[in-house]
Amino acid sequence: MRDVDVLIVGAGPAGAVAAWQTKQAAPEMDVVLLERDRAVGTPVRCAEGVGDAGLREFANPDGADWVARRITDVIFQAPDDTEVVLSGSGLGWVLDRTRFDAFLAAQAVAEGAEVLVGAEATAMARNGDGRWHVRVKQRGSEEIYRARVVIGADGVETMVGRWAGLETRVPARDMESCAQYVLQGIDFNPDAIYLQFSHAIAPGGYAWIFPKGVGVANVGLGLVALKTDGRNARQYLDAWIAQRFPTGARTGYTVGGVIVHTTIKKTYADGVLVAGDAAHMINPLSGGGITNAMKAGRLAGCTAAAAIRQHDTSERRLSAYHKAWMDLLGEDHLKYYRIKQALEQMDDAFLNSLARTVNRIEPAKRTIGRVFAHALLKHPQLIPVAARFFV
Helix, strand or coil: CEEEEEEEECCCHHHHHHHHHHHHHCCCCCEEEEECCCCCCCCCCCCCEEEHHHHHCCCCCCCCCCEEEEECEEEEECCCCCEEECCCCCCEEEECHHHHHHHHHHHHHHHCCEEEECEEEEEEEECCCCCEEEEEEECCEEEEEEEEEEEECCCCCCCHHHHCCCCCCCCHHHEEEEEEEEEECCCCCCCEEEEECCCCCCCCCEEEEEEEECCEEEEEEEEEHHHCCCCCHHHHHHHHHHHHCCCCEEEEEEEEEEECCCCCCCCEECCEEECHHHHCCCCCCCCCCHHHHHHHHHHHHHHHHHHHHCCCCCHHHHHHHHHHHHHHHHHHHHHHHHHHHHHCCCCHHHHHHHHHHHCCCCHHHCCHHHHHHHHHHHCHHHHHHHHHHHC
16 A cells, blocks of 8 residues: 555546646655556547647647647638638647647656556545545556545546546537547648537537648547437548548547536545546537546645645535636636537538628628627527527
8 A cells, every 4th residue: 555645547637737736736646646547648539629728838849749739720611611711719739749739748757747658546445544545557557546636637548537426417518529630731821720510510619620741630629429311430430531521531539428518526535636528528518528627636735635635535625626617717707608508509501601701801800799799690599698608
């Protein structure tokens, strides 16, 4: 049995930043970060896009080897392929997640955290001594870690949250199934990300093109199974690519699930915090979660360090983490979720009409706000939702 102050399960962006920030806040603490896969950052189950401002809170992307592409434009595509180039969408980046996640883990190691790969948490229980006993399997052997605080950053399939008695289930309507290829030899603007909304192409979600270089991109889609005609995400993706990029060479493939729900109602328990995808801390409108995860990891790490120093890792003390998250982004996600629900009412014919209408706006004034304003004019049933969003 090994005693540690903070045990973090999952070395994605949330877990790595939690380890890094815990050690930065409290260098004297023993922090261990577990990754069940054989290497941090693999396999990649992500479109890899992030905004500039959120990323720079944690790392400088300029010239970094973990950056695949700098993005300057966002292009929305209607079901009939009408393109709307947005103005004022800001700078963004497409990452190389394998390298980026490894970079974050290296930051944690540099601060003094220990990272264990191929180490899977298989059980967790409270044994009456004020600590969590976590059974960890690594290289065919098992060891018990006795932790003052456990941070669950173990993704959409989180077990830490369940072991701690938290409600982490996702309604089927709010879980998107995703499939993605890396395509080479395709024609698109390599400085732009493309988002195509269509019930025929990706029911309940959207399709995307995220450039990795000139002629190379992550091309994928996410959909809600309840809204499909029986085909799975890969079948929808194959059909879209056959139409859009019939000569593209497929050099990589990944599948996964994305939660487009709101943050779970309780992200804490005695001696436990959950962060990132494990706590549904994803933007429910876009499905983006990388910077959200890092921000949650920072909050979790700092909260854990402060609680341990105060000799109080009770549920009551750790609840400050949940409040801080809701103030930071959680309340906004509730609003984004309502917008998502409203957008689901728009059929393909309306989306085609909206794109043509918006393209009459002067390009420099074609912002997401103006796009939404035009949608309200054409879809007055969205006005009550918009009122709740902007008030």
